Amino acid sequence: MKCNKCGTVNKSTATHCKKCHIRFIRQSDKIARKVILSPRIAMVCGCFLLILGAILLSNDIDAFATVTCITGAALLAIGVLSS
Incomplete structure (x- = not known):
């Protein structure tokens, strides 16, 4: 070089x-x-997925809501730990 x-x-x-x-x-x-994933983007997406999961749970769509909540929690944790 x-x-x-x-x-x-x-x-x-x-x-x-x-x-x-x-x-x-x-x-x-x-x-x-x-x-590289920005910590702020990870936190915003994680919160959005947690809210979406709560809405799905309230409408008795359990299987998809569980996966959505777990993914949201994981993204939120990644964002918090990265910042």
């Missing part, structure tokens, strides 16, 4: 330039940051 700042050739697995010590940002790093 060639450094954009100083032109030094580094190993392909390097995270920093060995000469100027600038950090390399790969395309895969940028894509990975976009894919």
Whole structure:
């Protein structure tokens, strides 16, 4: 990998330039940051699914309501623990 700042050739697995010590940002790093689930989105979706599950339970749709509530609780927990 060639450094954009100083032109030094580094190993392909390097995270920093060995000469100027600038950090390399790969395309895969940028894509990975976009894919990560935001804690706020997880909490909002979790709350929405819990409300939907409660509505389904009140209408006697037990099987789907249970799955919806469990998924909502899991998303809410992920959001709370990630923030």
